[in-house]
Amino acid sequence: MEKPSAALQHTVRLSERSGLWKRVRQYKMMYLFLLPAFIVTIIFAFIPMFGLIMAFQDYTAVQGFMNSPFIGLKHFQNMWSNPEFILGLKNTVFLNGMLILIGFPLPILFALLLNEIRSMLFKRVSQTISYLPHFISWVVVAGLVYKLLEEDFGSVNLLLQALGMEKISFMREVDYFRGVFVTTVIWKELGWNSIIFLAALTSIDQDQYEAATIDGADRFQKLLYITLPGIANVIGLMFIFKIATIFGGGGGGASFDAVYNMGNPLVADASLTLDYHVYLAGIRHAEISYGTAVGLVLSILSFGILILSNRISKKISGYGAF
Structure with a gap:
């Protein structure tokens, strides 16, 4: 097959450009709304x-970007030899991994359950109640959790004591803290994360369910097929999108807000995540260059796993984000 001539290629490019500007003029109000x-x-x-x-610099605020000396990859070398970075990496992957393993399927299940509710009033009330925790500040949530789980006067430990059981230091022991943290994050974001799945459920053609009912399909078969x-x-x-947050970056996972407010020095071995490590290095210890290096590595790791998960999803299911 002959390659298109230069003149033809030029004509095609002009046509594409004119088509683009035509769409811009046609939908100019929408583009204006998008502009901010x-x-x-x-x-x-x-x-x-x-x-x-x-x-890549030994940065100081006095010298600025232009005058701070370049030191190459020194901060990246120090990073991988820093035991706090390694601990933060392990904790970040573990906590976010648990939140993906447990916290990702639950909003889907919750959306499916809400979709089965026939009373619109009860459905709306349930949705509203489940969404509300998302809008509560982590400062408030952490305060409530600490009050409920306080060893001497917390409601949970008072109940355990009344049942003849020993009190538990939920927020002082590493193993208990991990469970409390994961449970709290899932509770806070469960309803909010289910919104997108509820919206997807409304797009399913209802005629398919009617046809399945005529064919004798039960509720489980309709769900499955x-x-x-x-x-x-x-x-x-x-x-x-969820798995791309396994190295940090929030998304309802082990975000900085959650770790900063829920953690304490007694459970630092479990609460020190990479986001919190960047905060300690860059803000508290004024190691701005090192904190920037860690942040850059996190971004690269997150981008890499996003590309990898997208390719795997395309090969397995045929669906991908891009």
Whole structure:
């Protein structure tokens, strides 16, 4: 097959450009609404990336970007020999891994259960109650958890004592803290994370359920052969985004807010995550360059696992984020 001539390629490019500007003129009001978000993203997401140069410098605020000496990969070498970084990496992967393993399927199950409720009033009340914890500050949530689990006067330990059992130092022992932390995060984000799956359920054609009923299918068979396949693409997409947070970055996982408010020095072996490690290095200890280097490594690891999970999802299910 002959390669298109240069003139033809030029004509195609001109046609594509004219088509783009035609769409821009046609939907100019929509693009104007999009413009503020675009500007904010440029200002707060892309321009600050210039600061990554600090990861390769012995940066000081007095000398600034231009005058601080370059030291190459020294901070990255120190990072992998730092026991706090290794501990933070282990804790981050463990906590976020547990939140993915347990916390990802639960919103799907919760959405399926809500979808089966026939009383609209009860359904709306249940949805509202389940969404509310997401909007509660981690400061408040951590305070409530500490009050409930306090060893001497906490409601949980008072109940255990009344039942003849020994009191438990939930927030002072590493093994108990992990369970409390994972449970609290899941409780706080369960209802909020189910919204996208509830929206996906509403897009399923109801005629399929009517046809299945006529064919004699029971509720479980409808779930297995209609409901789950109908939201499989959304599940795959959300799983890709969720697994990309395994090295940190929030997303309802072991975020900095959660760790900062829930953790304490007695359980530092379990609560020290990479996000908190960056905070300690960059803010408390004023090791700005080292903190930037750790943040850069986290971003690279998260991006890498995002690409990998997307490819795996495409090969297994045929669905991907991009």
